Amino acid sequence: MDAIIGAIGTFVKRRPEIPTPSDIESILNPPLPRPDWAAYVSLKKSVQEGNYLMPDERRFLRECEEYAKKHHAEEMDNYRAAQLQIDQHLRSLAV
Incomplete structure (x- = not known):
């Protein structure tokens, strides 16, 4: 639960709207960077x-x-x- 609240806090610092579940998911589990x-x-x-x-x-x-x-x-x-x-x-x- 703390991780989700932290993710919401991170999102709100960047953008003024309420995060969607996919926004929270992308903060908790960011996508891998593209290969070099x-x-x-x-x-x-x-x-x-x-x-x-x-x-x-x-x-x-x-x-x-x-x-x-x-x-x-x-x-x-x-x-x-x-x-x-x-x-x-x-x-x-x-x-």
Whole structure:
């Protein structure tokens, strides 16, 4: 209950109207930030070159892929563009 009251207080400080349930939900559980697709491509290229990734880097890759799947309509074009860059890099390594 304290979290909900705190969320309402946070909302009212920003806007003059009464918050809707979805407003409160977004304060309590904010949406994940959009992935940094350039960093994703860079890490995937590094893997293809045989470099070891740290656990947080592997987690970042997984989170980007999960985000793209959950936000299919919004992010799939960005994910596909990233995959295209990665595939091109892999082909350049094979030459």
